[in-house]
Amino acid sequence: MTSSDKPDRAADTPDIPAAPTGVAAMDWATAAADPQYRAAVVDLLGALAYGELAAFERLADDAKLAPTLEDKAELAKMASAEFHHFERLRDRLAEVGEEPTAAMEPFVAAYEGFHKQTAPSDWLEGLVKAYVGDSIASDFYREVAARLDSDTRALVLAVLDDTGHGGFAVEKVRAAIDADPRMGGRLALWARRLMGEALSQSQRVVADRDALSTMLVGGVADGFDLAEVGRMFSRITEAHTKRMAALGLAA
Amino acid sequence: MTSSDKPDRAADTPDIPAAPTGVAAMDWATAAADPQYRAAVVDLLGALAYGELAAFERLADDAKLAPTLEDKAELAKMASAEFHHFERLRDRLAEVGEEPTAAMEPFVAAYEGFHKQTAPSDWLEGLVKAYVGDSIASDFYREVAARLDSDTRALVLAVLDDTGHGGFAVEKVRAAIDADPRMGGRLALWARRLMGEALSQSQRVVADRDALSTMLVGGVADGFDLAEVGRMFSRITEAHTKRMAALGLAA
Numbered sequence: 001m002t003s004s005d006k007p008d009r010a011a012d013t014p015d016i017p018a019a020p021t022g023v024a025a026m027d028w029a030t031a032a033a034d035p036q037y038r039a040a041v042v043d044l045l046g047a048l049a050y051g052e053l054a055a056f057e058r059l060a061d062d063a064k065l066a067p068t069l070e071d072k073a074e075l076a077k078m079a080s081a082e083f084h085h086f087e088r089l090r091d092r093l094a095e096v097g098e099e100p101t102a103a104m105e106p107f108v109a110a111y112e113g114f115h116k117q118t119a120p121s122d123w124l125e126g127l128v129k130a131y132v133g134d135s136i137a138s139d140f141y142r143e144v145a146a147r148l149d150s151d152t153r154a155l156v157l158a159v160l161d162d163t164g165h166g167g168f169a170v171e172k173v174r175a176a177i178d179a180d181p182r183m184g185g186r187l188a189l190w191a192r193r194l195m196g197e198a199l200s201q202s203q204r205v206v207a208d209r210d211a212l213s214t215m216l217v218g219g220v221a222d223g224f225d226l227a228e229v230g231r232m233f234s235r236i237t238e239a240h241t242k243r244m245a246a247l248g249l250a251a
Numbered sequence: 252m253t254s255s256d257k258p259d260r261a262a263d264t265p266d267i268p269a270a271p272t273g274v275a276a277m278d279w280a281t282a283a284a285d286p287q288y289r290a291a292v293v294d295l296l297g298a299l300a301y302g303e304l305a306a307f308e309r310l311a312d313d314a315k316l317a318p319t320l321e322d323k324a325e326l327a328k329m330a331s332a333e334f335h336h337f338e339r340l341r342d343r344l345a346e347v348g349e350e351p352t353a354a355m356e357p358f359v360a361a362y363e364g365f366h367k368q369t370a371p372s373d374w375l376e377g378l379v380k381a382y383v384g385d386s387i388a389s390d391f392y393r394e395v396a397a398r399l400d401s402d403t404r405a406l407v408l409a410v411l412d413d414t415g416h417g418g419f420a421v422e423k424v425r426a427a428i429d430a431d432p433r434m435g436g437r438l439a440l441w442a443r444r445l446m447g448e449a450l451s452q453s454q455r456v457v458a459d460r461d462a463l464s465t466m467l468v469g470g471v472a473d474g475f476d477l478a479e480v481g482r483m484f485s486r487i488t489e490a491h492t493k494r495m496a497a498l499g500l501a502a
Contacts, residue, residue: 050320053327056311056314056327056330056331057311057314057323057327060307060308060311060314060330061311063307063308063311064308068352069301069351069352069355069356069359070352072304072308073304073337073341076304076307076308076334076337077334077338079307079330079331079334080307080330080331080334080335083327083328083330083331084331086324086327087328090324100320101319101320101321108320
């Protein structure tokens with residue numbers, strides 16, 4: 001569908017059109033008859049799956065920086081939750097007859113690039129990263145959910161619904177800034193760097209994966225609207241800025 | 252109970268006495284009326300809980316060394332399973348009115364010491380460590396289960412029952428030795444080092460934690476039988492040696 005025929009959104013269900021149209025009104029079996037749509041969803045599931053596995057690894061790594069055993073257990077819990085998301089996404093790829101590894105491979109470099117450029121140097125940087133990463137992932141899931149067939153949408157929303165690790169990170173980061181206000185400046189810079197790196201890696205993926213990008217921006221089959229890609233990134237960035245401000249970090 | 256009044260074991264249920272006697276015939280509420288028994292079980296749960304959390308961290312770390320995405324996912328799965336064991340043990344500590352962190356703290360140094368001395372240098376060393384660690388933990392759970400009240404025993408056996416990651420490691424290590432027989436010598440040395448370090452850290456714990464050690468060896472309340480500690484370590488070492496031989500590693 002093109003951006004001009006997007007359905008209005010009901011005020012109380014901002015993420016799913018009140019009356020789904022186009023692909024959103026179809027189930028997977030019907031929607032996947034279009035090879036371009038199928039390729040896009042396989043890309044999406046592969047990207048999400050590897051993202052969860054990479055998040056597992058990084059959170060488990062950050063658990064080492066935890067100042068207390070409770071904090072360590074909390075990070076380990078987040079890591080374990082990401083692993084279970086990974087399992088669901090991987091199993092879904094297998095269920096639709098795709099080799100999960102092959103679907104994930106195209107996205108390994110972008111995630112590894114992101115994590116390599118954003119290795120936290122301490123516990124608080126790790127928490128801010130977990131929070132920012134989780135929030136951006138949620139925003140992205142919400143952006144994309146409305147464009148998916150009903151079966152894929154249910155999976156994506158289920159994985160989204162099960163996150164919400166943010167509360168723990170927010171509480172700890174707020175307490176640290178209250179205790180030492182100068183901390184705010186350093187963490188604000190860090191959050192800005194995280195967002196910049198996330199955008200730069202996403203743009204690389206958008207440039208490389210035509211089918212996925214076309215679907216993400218609700219574009220037509222023969223190309224995608226770069227302006228709409230820009231608007232999606234803007235919306236995600238604005239939401240990030242608001243969250244950082246609420247956290248006491250000028251972003 | 253003393254070692255002389257240990258019940259005979261039924262041939263088909265080697266781990267639990269056919270007719271439980273002593274503490275094994277009691278539930279937690281009854282057995283925990285003895286403060287020494289209570290202290291021993293709190294120590295045991297604390298040691299197991301921290302062991303699971305430490306295992307989570309190390310397996311998640313080893314996942315980075317995985318040569319393929321499938322292998323990485325398999326290690327992440329093991330790590331996640333260890334985390335869920337941790338949760339059960341921690342929740343049980345809270346349920347009996349103990350602060351989980353306080354119960355775990357006395358064992359942090361021993362586990363950290365073990366892991367620091369046995370950081371795998373590659374994927375195969377990591378797998379051998381996961382297999383050896385899992386097997387020794389299983390042996391230990393089995394040794395101790397028969398000495399526990401029925402409620403604690405059920406928990407320990409449930410956590411034990413849910414392991415069995417060994418199959419994956421065994422398959423990969425065998426294939427590697429088949430492909431390059433010289434690998435066997437290096438990994439055999441590595442397994443010996445793992446076992447030596449595990450014994451040395453265990454002996455440290457035995458020396459430090461009287462109530463736990465007394466219970467482990469089925470000793471009487473006013474002390475424990477060093478010879479029986481030695482025999483328990485011997486049984487665990489022998490089982491390890493047999494497993495290593497089966498794996499193609501002369502231990």
